[in-house]
Amino acid sequence: MGTALLRLQGVVAGYGRGDVLHGVDLTVEEGAVTCLIGPNGAGKSTVLKTVSGLLRPKRGRITLLGRDIGGLSPQAVLSHGVVHVPQERSLFPSMSVWDNVLMGGFVLRDRAVVRRRIEHIADRFPIVANRRHERAGSLSGGEQKIVEIARALMLDPVLVLMDEPSTGLDPRARQLVFHTITEINEGGRTVLLVEQNARSGLAIAHHGAVMESGRVRLEGTGSSLLADPEVARLFLGAAPANRG
């Protein structure tokens, strides 16, 4: 086991009056892919929003390598190297693909750094180079997701929060997305992945956590959760654990 990069302790958060998270405890190991699964409405997206600063925790602690980041603005969280690729489509539809990726470096003041990073990203993600002048809104869902992920790398993040990146994609696009996530992780970045498709999420994860009704119920290695009969019954369907 490595060191904990991100740690949530007793986090309570929600929208307006009601609470959605009722004391979330979660540890994300440095360098690993951690996959968060759970039924609709369990609060998975809310966890990510609270970490990235879209929501403020009402109680509890959120630390990154021991430093408190709970309640910081999204800008401040970004400056700690934490980026969030949300569940909804997040490209700017009327901007070009290139400008979208440039926006990923919005908080960077040094233009030379921005230029170097985007060239690097264009090398790594052919779609960014080949479709640079196209309106982002004209790309397919899968293509958009890849560009979103590419954009998130502009800040050279230590932690990438990714919310259901494969949902709504066809099998080929989904495979590419999972492959990209694995690559990002092998490049040394920590990933906290929320997945609707628990089987494929856990399959690429080192570590998994199961959420239900605003709490983390179970934690374990990806493979142990896949093998857990309770998890299988609740989230994976009754079928034996073959790759989905």
Next chain:
Amino acid sequence: MHLLVQAVILGILIGGVYALMASGLTLVFGIMRVINVAQGAMVILGAYLSYTLFSSVGIDPLLSILLIAPVMFALGVGIHRVFIRALRAESGEEMSLLVTWATALAIEGVLSVTYTTNLRSTIPGYAQRSWIILGYRVAEVRVFGFVISVVILSALSLLLARTRFGRSVRATVQNPTSAKLLGVDADRVSALGFGIGISTAAAAGAVFGIIYPFNPGSHYDLISRLLSIVVLGGLGSLGGAVVAALLLGVGESVVAVMISPSWSSFVFFIVLIVILVFRPQGLFGVRERGAL
């Protein structure tokens, strides 16, 4: 035929000024989903400021824009700070309609007390002069007003297209959550956007005050026209607002000449109703966010 062409020319010239007035309205809507119904009042306030600078200090009303625009920008940022921002967190976008309407009435009230409700006109030396171009008579002020509007609108679109601030505005218009997640300060964008929207309105007001007589109540008629324009152009679309302003400016002017001046403002309302019924997203608006 001569009359018709004359009317079209005048319509385009005034349409340019309408476009400047409407640009701020559509920009503010795009950024924060607030329909600033005080936009007409801001135009009239600009007209009075320029009137006063001209009649008491002798500053040319068109040059006075250089003074009025920064002052009104600051006023806009202030209004956003004090009223709009506080409200948005609490009760959302519906309340902001009431707040901006209250702002319009407050401005009207202050202007009525200060200037009475008599009609005023700003009349610089060139107000009565006109050029004859290819046989058509065009008032100089209308040409100046049009040119100034085009210059300001071009500057605005360059600002949006080329600068870091402009990118943050476009990003916020197209996907506010995503913009926040990339480090755009939504509050700052809204405040500056509101300031820009109001200062462009006031700049247009300086031109308006030379072309038409006005009093504190003139904003009712004006906001109705501006709303028709931004709805026709598609709320949030700057290019749409410009095209719609030109179309409606020409429509108004042609109806005034061909039918009767008393029918001309009717053009706006007919267009507003037809658009709301048949194409609520406007000519260029899209159903989803992302027109700018």
